[in-house]
Structure formats: C-alpha cells, structure tokens
Amino acid sequence: MASAKKILLTGVTGQVGTELYAVLQNIGEVVPTIAPGEKFAGAALTMDLCDPNAITRVVHEVKPDIIVNPAAYTAVDKAETDRELTTAINSAAPGILAQLAHQTKATLIHYSTDYVYPGQGECRYTEESATGPLNHYGASKLEGDQAVMANGESCLIFRTSWVYGIIGNNFVKTMLKLGKDRPTLKVINDQIGAPTFARTLADITAMILAQGGRDLYHYGKTHRGVYHLVNGGETSWWQFACKIFELARLHGYEGAVQEVLPISTAEYPTPAKRPHNSRLNCDKLGEHFGLRPSHWEAALAWAMPQILRQMS
Numbered sequence: 001m002a003s004a005k006k007i008l009l010t011g012v013t014g015q016v017g018t019e020l021y022a023v024l025q026n027i028g029e030v031v032p033t034i035a036p037g038e039k040f041a042g043a044a045l046t047m048d049l050c051d052p053n054a055i056t057r058v059v060h061e062v063k064p065d066i067i068v069n070p071a072a073y074t075a076v077d078k079a080e081t082d083r084e085l086t087t088a089i090n091s092a093a094p095g096i097l098a099q100l101a102h103q104t105k106a107t108l109i110h111y112s113t114d115y116v117y118p119g120q121g122e123c124r125y126t127e128e129s130a131t132g133p134l135n136h137y138g139a140s141k142l143e144g145d146q147a148v149m150a151n152g153e154s155c156l157i158f159r160t161s162w163v164y165g166i167i168g169n170n171f172v173k174t175m176l177k178l179g180k181d182r183p184t185l186k187v188i189n190d191q192i193g194a195p196t197f198a199r200t201l202a203d204i205t206a207m208i209l210a211q212g213g214r215d216l217y218h219y220g221k222t223h224r225g226v227y228h229l230v231n232g233g234e235t236s237w238w239q240f241a242c243k244i245f246e247l248a249r250l251h252g253y254e255g256a257v258q259e260v261l262p263i264s265t266a267e268y269p270t271p272a273k274r275p276h277n278s279r280l281n282c283d284k285l286g287e288h289f290g291l292r293p294s295h296w297e298a299a300l301a302w303a304m305p306q307i308l309r310q311m312s
C-alpha cells in the first residue's frame, strides 16, 4: 500500500467526510479542509468552496496527490431557494477542483447522488441511464459531475443515495429522535432506494485508492468515470424506519413509538420534488474494482450501536 501520498480532503465535518478522515489515514497524509467559521477538532485549512481563489490557493499550497471531495450543499429543500450558493458549491467547485487536479497531476475523487436521475419506473439505473433531475439540488450535482468529467483527467465520481453516518443529521437519527416521544410516526412508502452508511462509502473509496497504489494517477485515468456506490438491496423509507426501530430496540432503545404507518409522497409535500425510484445498479463498481458493498441491513446493524452511543 502506498503510504506517502498527500490527500486534500474537503467537507471533513460532514457525514462522509468524517468517515473518510478516519480511513484515509491508512492511505496517506490527510490534510483536512473546512468551510469558513466551521469548527474541527484538529488542525485544518479553511477553504471556502464558493471562492475559486481560495480553492486554487489551497491546492497549490498543499500540492496533493489526491483530492477527495465529499463537501456539498446537501439541504435539498433549501436548495430550491438558495440556488446561487447551491450552484457555486455543487456545480462550480467540483469543476475547479477537477481542473486543478488535472494541472497538478492529482487524482480527484468526487461524490454525487441518485437525484441526478428522473426517478420513474422500477428499473435500476446504470451509469449510462439518461439523467433528468427533479429538483435544483439534483440539477446542481449533475452539473458538478459534468464539470468534473469535462475538466478532470484522473477522476472518479461515486453516485450514492440515502446516506447516514454516525455524526450529522440524517434519517436514522431523525427517526430515533421523533420515536422518543411520539407513539405514532408516518413515513413515506412509495420512494424506493438503498440506505447507504457513510463508512461504506469511505471504506470503498480507501480500497480503490489502495488498489491504485504507486501509479494512482494512471489508475484513475484508466478507470476514469462515474460509478454507482450504494449498500446492497432496496427498501422504502417506511421499511427502513421499521428496521431502524427493530435494531435500535435490540440495543436498548426505549422510545414511545408504537406504530410506524406507511404514507404516500403525496401525503408529505416538500418544497423539492423527490424521485420515487432511486434504485442504482452497482455492477460497474464490481466489474472495475472487484468490490461489492454490503447489504443495507447489515450496514445498518453495524452502524446502529455506534449511532445510539453518539446520541446518548
């Protein structure tokens, strides 16, 4: 395994960034960056992804071999009105990072979303499927993917879905918090996808970087492109919620929640439209890297005690 690589990591305070910060230490020297005003328990450089000059300055200062970019504007509903900021972070910044990575011969790892697809039917989208985002967040992420592919040379994009981590706000924690006091919860049952543990994303990223070894830049050129990366299987938000409470109770969770009722998307209107079908086919990841993420239920079972500990 290569050990002298320098890795510039964005979004280190986020769900995926936190996990990446831990596992990428096995690959090289990680230089974390944070948004202005953000706090991080350790040394980190400030790099505002809305500021192209700041991005350029930090990349030239650090001279990384690898740039890993999990940072994003992820507030899907707020993005509908906060369009300028969303576009700067999700569309423009990835393109700038790709351009700088290309100029400095660094490999870029970027993350994207199932929200780039139109979400109709019941097929599993492949990386070749037609895109067609339903909301501004999805459109901004798609523009980011396109900017990476237009400017990058050694670059991999991982499209994922329904992410939850130990830290940060996510569906698992929201359910556990609401279930503490409320005997009945209503959860959407007509959106299907794969919940994905942030650590799965970090582990697979680290394995792929390790596979690239000494000539990672060439490896990234050879495998350049978009890959789906989600935990295995599929479920609805309602089934996911039921499994969350089942597993939490095994670990001593004592919530007031007695029943979780399935509802339709129409019964829970949100500012941003969501896709009904978020199924992503991960065969390409297996074919290129020989890796297959664990089933979502196994990942959740592994994550649950850690999430409960963090929330206590």
Ligand SMILES: NC(=O)c1ccc[n+]([C@@H]2O[C@H](COP(=O)([O-])OP(=O)(O)OC[C@H]3O[C@@H](n4cnc5c(N)ncnc54)[C@H](OP(=O)(O)O)[C@@H]3O)[C@@H](O)[C@H]2O)c1
Pocket: 010, 011, 012, 013, 014, 015, 016, 017, 034, 035, 036, 038, 047, 048, 049, 050, 069, 070, 071, 072, 073, 074, 089, 111, 112, 113, 114, 141, 160, 161, 162, 163, 164, 168
């Ligand atoms: N969460 C999901 O369900 C989901 C689903 C599909 C795909 N994804 C994708 O997966 C990736 C990781 O998502 P996540 O869940 O880890 O997101 P997250 O927890 O919201 O973390 C996002 C990170 O980006 C940072 N950031 C935001 N604006 C910034 C700026 N102007 N300059 C520098 N940093 C900034 C945030 O810093 P602050 O804490 O200071 O804001 C935070 O550290 C993203 O590309 C996302 O689009 C996520």
